[in-house]
Amino acid sequence: MSAPLQSLAYFDDAYERRVARLKEERAEGVKVIGTFCLFVPDEIIFAAGADRIVLCGGKTDPIALAEQSLPRNICPLIKSSFGAVVDACCGGTISCPHVPLVDVVVAEATCDGKKKMYEILSGYLPTYVLDLPQKPESPGALAYFVSEIRLFGKYLEGLTGNTVSDEALRREIRSANETRRLLHRLFAIRQRDPPPIRGTDVLRVMQRQFFLAPADFREGIRRLCEELDRFTPGPCARPRILISGCPMAAGNTKIADIIEQKGAVIVAEESCTGTRSFWDFVDESGDPWTALGERYLAIPCACMTPNDWRIDRIVELAGKYNVDGVVYYTLQFCTGYNIERLRVQQALKKLKIPFLAIESDYGDADTEQIGIRVDAFLEMIG
């Protein structure tokens, strides 16, 4: 399991090409949309002939700048993302090189922190607000969300001058489903015992999903899966850990790194940078808007209520991946995932699956303390 995977290098090369390509695109007049959340359907953006990159911040650097405008006691991802935009828009260089590549950002109404941060962000970058119902099983929720994504489509038509045809949408739905199928293939490989790839490697690959062009990303996943299929597993790697909770945006691999440095192997991530991004497919028959609405509204994020789907998903993954324990990861001050922790903990307790909760920011101050807790947890379940 410690042999370097050749195919991982592809993602770095693809990154460089992608940055160059985005610059060319913008010179050609292609609009680039910045998003911060899985609830924004990429399919609509691509169908409008626009491109998209995800701007969620995983780095510590921009946080101090963000705290000049935002409260300190909100989640680091929001502060990092905001700080990067402010820095870039004010000509700074401390943070994200991607911000100058976007024309517009989409502000989806998910958690309180993001929803309100976007209002301030709109002073720096053009911002489009996409509303979400919060009770996805309510009878009127789907119709409202479909009306919202249709409006978003109209907005993109105005921005790009292109029509978002049903045909283009169907094409992009097939494309996105192809990506989802490949990610299922990659994740299925991780069910092996031992898994032929570290969780930290998968995490870094998954983070690229949000920046690379879909076709390039798929090519990388294909190569990776092929290499892993040829791979001869080493000695049994235990314990097997499922991480569940908040996203780990590019730049943030802190908790995953600690867990694997302590000798465990992460076999799956129930998060936006894990299964939540690809698990469910969009129906390819019928009205594409409704199909998109149904699929995206069912993303089991803690911003939804009730969110039993997420509990079910975690239990499903814990079984399918034959895990020895679940690490429940939350970004500091993430109210939604922090409160939902109890229900997850209760569900896993019933199944006698060991559970460790870690709430952390992007800094180093708690790294040692978390290491000690992870050590104790692994010893207990090992």
Next chain:
Amino acid sequence: MSAPLQSLAYFDDAYERRVARLKEERAEGVKVIGTFCLFVPDEIIFAAGADRIVLCGGKTDPIALAEQSLPRNICPLIKSSFGAVVDACCGGTISCPHVPLVDVVVAEATCDGKKKMYEILSGYLPTYVLDLPQKPESPGALAYFVSEIRLFGKYLEGLTGNTVSDEALRREIRSANETRRLLHRLFAIRQRDPPPIRGTDVLRVMQRQFFLAPADFREGIRRLCEELDRFTPGPCARPRILISGCPMAAGNTKIADIIEQKGAVIVAEESCTGTRSFWDFVDESGDPWTALGERYLAIPCACMTPNDWRIDRIVELAGKYNVDGVVYYTLQFCTGYNIERLRVQQALKKLKIPFLAIESDYGDADTEQIGIRVDAFLEMIG
């Protein structure tokens, strides 16, 4: 201004009568609905022949119990409300005597903390979830919200066995508008210089709004206004303060007390326990469901985006009440109001209206430090 107002005693008497009456009602089979938020239209509850009390917690006592289930770093109102329910449902006596009076609680999808707390609460009390769109100006938002309140009406019909007729709704809309008119009368009296009543007295009265029967509450407000109209103002009370921000639920008068103990007078509250509860009327002509939807969806709460209506309201109040400064009050960890602080501050800065932000919990630990900051602020603007 320091003479005791005779009419304030009415509210205490009415409270005792109300508790007795609620117990009788329940014995008679009347359903009592517990709510936690202004976004739940009382009119629908009353039109269904049910009664309602608001269960928002302003006391410290239940918080330790709540923290056994909820994260510590969420707002004290949510923890206090939750702890009171858990305590009451587990036979405890530390907290709220009102919880045993309700049959059902309504969980409105407003902020992350409440939305997710309700999921855990549903293990203790029957809970009905009312969804809210978060972008009230979106074309589909009103229709979705109206569908949600209609569903809520259907639910209440099932619970009570009564029909929520348009006629009953119109009657309750007129009743609630009458309360709103009386509160406008009370608040208009506070525009006088000096105002004949302290802000802390008004706050305690406003907190009763959420527990008393509407007719009793109105009777109290009528008596209070009449007494204030006969009142001869004392010497000029300055500085005049507008409080803006989070609700101060019954039991929590901490910041208002500090401000007035330091010699200032609070002349208005832009909050759920102030203007947000009564400022806007429901249209009495046309379809009552749509009229309710329009009015409630326009409540300028920080859970909405954008929330320029709130900025406009604060600026309007600052002018109308001729204030010398604004104290921006937030419950600790209230992400929405904490982030919105910046936009309010910027708007007031343009108008050269002094601004002090205070974020606090229900404890005493920061009382002295807040006192020092308030002192400095009052000296600066005095």
